[in-house]
Amino acid sequence: MTNLTDLGIAAIRDGFKAGDFTARDVASAFNEAVAGAKALNAFIVETPEIALAAADQADKDRASGSLKPLSGVPIGMKDLFATKDVQTTAASHILEGFVPQYESTVSGKLWNAGAGMLGKLNLDQFAMGSSNETSFFGNVISPWRRNNGDTAALAPGGSSGGTSSAIAARLVPGATGTDTGGSIRQPAAFTGISGIKPTYGRCSRWGIVAFASSLDQAGPMARDVRDCAILLENMAGFDPKDSTSLDLPVPNWEAALSTDLKGKRVGIPKEYRVDGMPAEIDALWEQGINWLKDAGAEIVNVSLPHTQYALPAYYIIAPAEASSNLARYDGVRYGLRDLPDxxxxxxxxxxTRAAGFGDEVKRRILIGTYVLSAGFYDAYYTQAQKVRTLIARDFDQAWETCDLLLTPTAPSAAFGLGEKSDDPLAMYLNDVFTVPTSLAGLPAMSVPGGLDALGLPLGLQIIGKALDEQTVLNAGLAIEERAGFTARADKWW
Amino acid sequence: MSVDHATVRKIASLARIAVTDDQVEAMVPELNNILGWIEQLGEVDTSAVQPMTAVIPNVLRLRDDVVTDGDVRDAVLKNAPQAEQGFFTVPKVIE
Structure with a gap:
């Protein structure tokens, strides 16, 4: 019999529907994988009983002929989504023990679609980080190791590092992520999986612990493009409880998947050729260009002249919004209280805030407070928002000559834990290719393209026009088919 | 622009985060390193540019002016570090 944990979302959904196995079998197999992978520290809370209850319901629904879109599919939930009666921490001490009395819109949609929850996935504290080293609950370890005998623990990327590690290790077939400056795409690239950040406003932010509200966007991560499309269909949709939610129908992305890119023009932005980028990443980018040409696309060179200013603008805007959003943690209404004599x-x-927030969170709150303070607001915050307008305009101008963009996802393969954690700036620079898209609110996805010389995954990023997730998914699928990426981490955990 | 010890203490106080002398000592160069890097935004000519207000054009909706929740006191208080008789409690604020 097939090892059930080797199946992805579509295979589980279809096999369950066809009667090849029961939902309980699937949930039990993944529960066992989760329980046996403590060394990865991918979960903050495991919820095997919830996964089994959903599975039993799915088995009943199959018997009565009332299957839902995700019946029989167990998933992981990033611990940034409020889940009713299940601890939700944002990987912080200040929210340790917080048990929401409500369900986030996105997680609620997934449960209503029949999915079951295997547990709450670890992340960078308040989603602030690119390596999952800022979690109060410890580092997440990537299942990947270098192939030169070095057993150093590698970063699974961040902030959705528990999600990426769990999917790559086949502890879950798919899971939710959130992306503020690259937190879905960079961890996907580091672990050889796929992930898409949809257009800002596609997925409701209601019930997601807020980091930077003008940038935060939920999206799915999974082993392949089709599985991402399936999950995204069940996460997206208008929500009156989020004032920035887009009141638009959810397209049938899965049904419309196509790898025929005839008539599509793919832009290659010259500003993404940064100094010091490994030759292997440049080579993979060339390869990606050839794959898309092979799928029928036309390649055009484009310029996004303000790219270099995206990161500094992001590190004003995101901390500014965070300093405001995180003002709510006051030791009064929920979470930690520290009351000295x-x-x-x-x-x-x-x-309370000194004891409850980690160093990176404090650093960003202080920067945010500073750039918003009297006398500095215009020089920093207003200037950053103007630069943001220029970055969005760069993309608008690119769309005059192309329909999508192809770039590397990250400037390096996964680095070792501790290699960058002492240097905040070096860590921030890891998001150089993902942040501009976030500032412009555009859909973008990372798909695995190949391995570097040390056997570590490298990802390619596809960026699309606002609301055109379909073209992004299609190009991702075209690359996936041609890359034939089947590498997986050897089990050591 | 750069921050000194007094400025770091001031913003920590504004942000309601208690800091020790050692922490301030460590934060001054760290924040200056980040702020120095951010300074490059000053190079960009933005004289004719409006600041971004919404990445995707959207209208702010109005909803009917009706009560949509309520009667959930126990749920609201459920996670309070200290709740008494249906209220959040805090240290005494009035002498």
């Missing part, structure tokens, strides 16, 4: 209310706020 004789402390007044102000002392309690300051002590």
């Amino acid at each position: 004789g402390a007044n209310l102000q002392d309690m706020y300051a002590a």
Whole structure:
């Protein structure tokens, strides 16, 4: 019999529907994989009983002929989504023990579609990080190792590092991620999986712990493009509870998947050829260009002249929004309270936040507070928002001559834990290719393209026009078919 | 622009985060490193550019002016570090 944990979302859905196995068999197999992978630290909370309950319901629904789109499919949930009666922490100490009394819109949609929850996945604290080293609950370890005998623990990327590690290790067939500056795409690239950040406003932000509200967007991560399309269909949709939710129908992305790119023009932005990028990544990019040509696309050179200013603009805008969003953690309504002897209310706020936030979170709150403070607001924040307009305009101008863009996802393969954690700037630079898209609110996805000389996965990023997830998915699928990426991490955990 | 010890203490106080002397000592060069890098935005000519307000054109919707929730006191208080008699409690704020 097939090893059930080797199946992806579509294969589980279809095999379950066809009667090849029961939903309980599937949930049990993944529960066992999760329980046996503590060394990866991908989960903050495991919920095997919830996965089994959903599976039993799916088995009943199959018997009664009332299957739902994701009946029989167990998934992981990034611990940034509020889940009713299940601890939700954003990987922070300040929310440790917080048990939401409500369900986030996106997770609720997935459960209503029949999916079951295997557990809450670890992440960078408040989604702030690119290596999953800022979690209060410990580092997530990538299942991948270098092929030169070096057993150094590698970063699974971040912030959705628990998600990427769990999918790559086949502990879950797919899971949710969120992307503020690359937190779906960069971890997907580091672990040889796929992930898509849809257009800003496609997925409701209601019930997702807020980091930078003008950038935060949920999206799926899975082993292949089709599985991403299936999950995204069941996550997206208008939600009156989110004022920036787009009131548009959800396309049938899976049904419309096509690898025929005839008539599509693929832009290659010259500013993404950065100094010091490994030759292997450049070579993979060339390969990707050839794959898309082979699929019928025309290649055109484009320019996105303000690319170099995207990261500094992001590191003003995101911390500014974070400093405002994280003001809610005050030790009064939920989460941690630290009340030193004789402390007044102000002392309690300051002590609680000092004890509850990690170093990176504090760093960003302080930067955000500074750039928003009187006398500096225009020089920093207003200037960054103007540069953001120029970055979005760059993309608009590119769309005059192309329909999508192809770039590498990240400037390097996965790095070792601890290699960049002492240097915040070096860590920030890892998001150089993903941040511009976030600032412009555009859909973008990462798909695995190949391995570097050390046997580590490298990803290609496809960026599309606003609301054109279909072309992004189609180009991703065209690359997936041609790359034939089947490598997986050897089990050591 | 760069920050000194006094400025770091000031913004930490504005952000309601208690900091020790050692932490301030460590944060000054760290924040200056990041702020120095951000300075490059000053090179961009933005004199004729409007600041971004929405990445995807969208209208702010109005909903009917009706009560949509309520009667959930226990759920609201469920995660409070300290709740008494149906209220959140805090240290005394009035002498």
